[in-house]
Amino acid sequence: MTDNRDTSAPRGRDDPFWNSVASFGLDEIFVLPEWIAGLKGNKTISITGGEGGSIPSELAALVSRVGDCRACVLCEERNTIVFGAGNPSAGIIFIGEGPGANEDIQGEPFVGRAGKLLDKILAAIDLDRNSLYITNIVKCRPPGNRTPAKDEVAACWWILEEQIRIMQPGVIVAMGAPASRTMTGSSEGIGKLRGTIHRYGDIPVIPTYHPAALLRTEALKRPVWEDMKILRKLLDELGLPRAGKNQA
């Protein structure tokens, strides 16, 4: 996997940002104005973009480059390469694990039961499919919906890396352990990773539980709600989504 993450950047509890807010309870976590100011001044994150620009054409070129990808075994049973969907100019990317059976047929991420629950979670913080972009760490369905293997994630990594480079999101939400580990570079479990703002380069990453886990375990709804409150606060500070909800 080509990993250009800034490993020198402190993460989690070694992070001065985290330390400065650690005395506050999770419900009270807030985003330091100077940290936000730092993000606004960073060239990696365009807060003021949002008209679309060359993003659609660059993404279309990326789809062409991916072509009929044969880079890993997932190509053998897939029907569709599920690239991603939503508003690529919004400045928010949600990242899941991999397409399921419905997604493999319809060619769109999160169209099954987990997707319906995701829609409700998004609505609770006043977001919808047009106010963010959704993709997965692997673009082809792992047979039987198994967790994607490390080599499959590695083979697909360059596509996600390119999507992020093209869309330059102000924030990334990683759903579930595989996406959270991939985006933070940590091998910790999701229970440890969530509740803290991590970084991919300079982009804030909010790990949370996968909606499919909530369908199995009701008790996970509360921590996801806490994570969504952190996200909502961050979005307000960053002025995201960049485009209006109903503008593509």
Ligand code: URA
């Ligand atoms: N679960 C995922 O992680 N991604 C999808 O696209 C659908 C279900």
